[in-house]
Amino acid sequence: MxxxxxxxxxxxxxxxxxxxxxxxxxxxxxxxxxxxxxxxxxxxxPDIVTIGAGVTTEARTAVEAMRQNSAEMRAVIDRIKSLGVDDKDIQTTGINLNARYDYNRQTQQQVFRGYQVSNRVSVKLREIDETGRVLDALVSAGATDLNGPSFSIEDxxxxxxxxxxxxxxxxxxxxxxxxxxxxxxxxxxxxxxxxxxxxSPMPQMMMRAPAEESAEASAPVQPGQVSxxxxxxxxxxxxxxxx
Incomplete structure (x- = not known):
């Protein structure tokens, strides 16, 4: 080295x-x-890159919001595994359920809109050159939130x-x-x-976009050096x- x-x-x-x-x-x-x-x-x-991927969904009821989110997140996780990522390198980092409201200016009251569910996972990649392709694949699979990449050294x-x-x-x-x-x-x-x-942590790229707006070319990623x-x-x- x-x-x-x-x-x-x-x-x-x-x-x-x-x-x-x-x-x-x-x-x-x-x-x-x-x-x-x-x-x-x-x-x-660096020889390790960590990225975060998540799915956020909304529905009228909490049960429907959770059901929809689970189905979409399962598709994202299946896509991650299909890229050769081991189970030990995929970790759920948070599941959140919140009621959503809109504010009615005329009545000056909050109007119930439904429920929002977000589910996020952390993914560790051991092939840094594949980072851009993996990010694109996650968006195509339904991920609506991405953050990272964060580069590090395994040992x-x-x-x-x-x-x-x-x-x-x-x-x-x-x-x-x-x-x-x-x-x-x-x-x-x-x-x-x-x-x-x-x-030392590297500057992170953050993205939030619907799946249909995924880029045609792989996202450019430069690992640089870690300290x-x-x-x-x-x-x-x-x-x-x-x-």
Whole structure:
């Protein structure tokens, strides 16, 4: 896997001879202490895309609205499965039933119109190149609401390890540089903490259209790159002769 990195530093240095605390263990420091916070990001190509699809229907009664919605949503799910998507990658995310009213300006009263039912599923695709075709197929099958796509990495452990490695290296280099400026020969780690950041969300495309207005050509989709990374805070003790 090919990685590209971007890093930022936030350093706050405190010169003190007081003991340093790491969790509940007290570590006595002999020299000045410096604390550095480093953020490291690793970007790579995504291998998972998640899209949302839904069906919204209206009818005079709640029973009819639910019956109609169930039939149309079943057609959408069947279409998703026909495209090779496994059951484990299809998840219902919400079913809503609401009464609908119109406002009569003359009488200044609400007039009951019927019931609206919406049913939504989240679909995980493992073939990113098929995203546009799948979106079009969903609309053709009766989906009235689409959102996404959201790109991610199935297993970002390697990317996190790379970000972690580079963050530690940069923190050590920066700590040694500070120590050298002040006449010390090296540094010793007193404590380290980490905050892991998951894959950064990408801008989402959102669409709402009736099935009969589906596009003739597949919707263009560009996966780009996704970013994952870590924030680490390391406390170093300056060692050796001081200036």
């Amino acid at each position: 090919k990685f590209f990195t971007a890093s930022t530093f936030a350093a706050m240095a405190t010169m003190t001879a007081a003991p340093a605390l790491a969790a509940t263990v007290e570590i006595a420091s002999q020299g000045p202490v410096i604390e550095l916070t480093v953020s490291e990001n690793v970007t790579t190509s 970002d452990a390697a990317a996190k390890d790379e970000a972690r490695k580079r963050a530690v290296t940069k923190a050590q280099e920066r700590a040694k540089a500070y120590a050298g400026m002040l006449g010390y020969n090296g540094v010793k780690v007193l404590s380290i903490s980490e905050v892991i950041r998951g894959s 994952t990374g870590v924030n680490i805070t390391i406390k170093f003790e300056m060692a050796g002769s001081g200036g």
